[in-house]
Amino acid sequence: MENQRFSPANEMLDDAREEIEALMTQLDAAKDDCSINKLAEKHIRRALLEMRGCLDYLAHQIWKTIGFNTEEHLIEFPICRDEGAFANAIRNRFPDLDDKHPEIYTLLLQFQPFNGNHWIEYLRKYVNVVKHRHPVQQRRKNQGVVWKIGNATAFEISGGGKVVLHGTTVQGTAPTTHAPIEFSETSNLGDVQAAYPTLDWTNRYESVKFNFPDDIDVCKMLDSSEQRIRVLLEKVAYCLR
Structure with a gap:
């Protein structure tokens, strides 16, 4: 200028x-x-x-x-x-x-x-x-998530969908809890990892935004x-x- x-x-x-x-x-x-x-x-x-x-x-x-x-x-x-x-x-x-x-x-x-x-x-x-x-x-909003075990994709979830496992064995590993285990855009990685502690879980969101209260x-x-x-x-x- x-x-x-x-x-x-x-x-x-x-x-x-x-x-x-x-x-x-x-x-x-x-x-x-x-x-x-x-x-x-x-x-x-x-x-x-x-x-x-x-x-x-x-x-x-x-x-x-x-x-x-x-x-x-x-x-x-x-x-x-x-x-x-x-x-x-x-x-x-x-x-x-x-x-x-x-x-x-x-x-x-x-x-x-x-x-x-x-x-x-x-x-x-x-x-x-x-x-x-x-x-x-602020409020975090996730849109779309890919759940993986190691390098292998386990679930791809979007649009508010979810997958719920009830005592399901995953890759030969039984869960440590009898409670339902939910995979969604809002699920906590730590909770999933605790349910299957011997598996290497990761998740990546397609997009994330943080909103003001309005x-x-x-x-x-x-x-x-x-x-x-x-x-x-x-x-x-x-x-x-």
Whole structure:
């Protein structure tokens, strides 16, 4: 980007991208490790705060470059649920922005939740969670799993299906329990291994995701947010060149 004023914003996004890539690595590892029941909160926290910081830095650059008779400490990037709230936010932070710089006004308007950009509302929501040091609640969801004994495939399960063994001998090995042994997308590898301790059981999931409580995919939400903010940054910098 030619405009050096926005270098700090780019650095924030680069830092956010590093945190997101660390989460992606952990996500891939979870395909082979059912004990990973949540993604590292430190990476989620840092990614969220860096992206929010980038948006607010962007708002300050708009304020400084165009020039508004408003107090700088009140300036932050507007994220509003409806057009009325957006109009109030613009009036209080960037009065007459639609007249002074309609291109910037349109960009800010287009990025609002009420214009279909729901991701930015989730960004604000979870930034507020981590700012107050609340734990980031997550739920692991597995999709498709292959159960193996050594290198041989025993079961391939998907779509919520399952296989249940009742005292069944497997490769000449009787189970150590009379309880049913379930193989599914949610079964615990340790329980299966304990039932047949002499067999080398492994399982690998076709895909794994971790969701926030409102069923929002953590990695997908962070990844798409970073990309969209980067696009917005480029467009605003171009308008203010």
